[in-house]
Amino acid sequence: MKRTIGIFLLIFLLGCNAISSSESVDKQTIEKARESVESYFRHNYEDVEVMTFSEDTSDPMEGLMINGTVNGAEFSASVDSETFKVKSVGETEGFPDLKEECRDTVCDYE
Numbered sequence: 001m002k003r004t005i006g007i008f009l010l011i012f013l014l015g016c017n018a019i020s021s022s023e024s025v026d027k028q029t030i031e032k033a034r035e036s037v038e039s040y041f042r043h044n045y046e047d048v049e050v051m052t053f054s055e056d057t058s059d060p061m062e063g064l065m066i067n068g069t070v071n072g073a074e075f076s077a078s079v080d081s082e083t084f085k086v087k088s089v090g091e092t093e094g095f096p097d098l099k100e101e102c103r104d105t106v107c108d109y110e
Contacts, residue, residue, distance in 0.1 A: 007101065008073050020072040025049070025056070025064060026080070029064070029081060030056045030064065030066075031081070032084050032086075033056070033064045033066050033079040033084055034053050034056075034066055035079070035084075035110075036079060036084040036085065036086060036109070036110070037053075037066045037068075037077045037079060037086060038051055039109040039110045040077070040089075040106075040109045041070055041096075042109070043077075043102070043107045043108065043109040044099060044102040044106060044107050045095075045097065045098055045099060045102075046055045046072065046096050046097050046098070046099050047096050048096055049069055049071050050069075050070070050071055050072070051068060051069070051070050052068050052069050053066065053067070053068040054067045054068050054069075055067055061101065063078055063079055063080050063081050064078070064079045064081050065077070065078055065086060066079055070095060070096060071095075071096060072094065073091065073092050073094040073095040073096070074091070074092040074094070074095075075089060075090060075095065076089070076090040077089045077090075081087060083107075086106075086109075
C-alpha cells in the first residue's frame with residue numbers, strides 16, 4: 001500500500017514539474033525557436049514549400065519541442081532553449097529529403 005502511494009506521489013510530482021516547465025517558456029523564446037527550425041529545414045532539406053507550426057511543448061531535456069508540418073508531412077524538432085540550435089528531428093512519411101550536401105553534416109543555418 002505504501003509503495004502504491006509512493007508511486008502515485010512520484011507520478012504526480014513529475015506531472016506538476018512538466019506543467020510548470022512548459023508554462024515558463026515565453027512567446028519570444030518560442031518564436032526564436034520556430035525561426036531556427038524554419039531556417040534549419042530550408043537550409044538542410046529539398047523543396048521546402050509550406051511550413052506550419054502547431055503546439056509547442058517543453059522538452060524533458062530542458063529544451064523546446066517545436067511541432068508542425070512541412071509540405072503536409074508532420075515533424076517534431078527538439079531545440080536547445082539557450083542556443084536555439086536544433087538538437088534532433090522526428091519526421092513522418094512524405095517528409096522532404098535531405099539535400100545531398102547536408103547528409104553527412106548539418107548545413108549552416110541561422
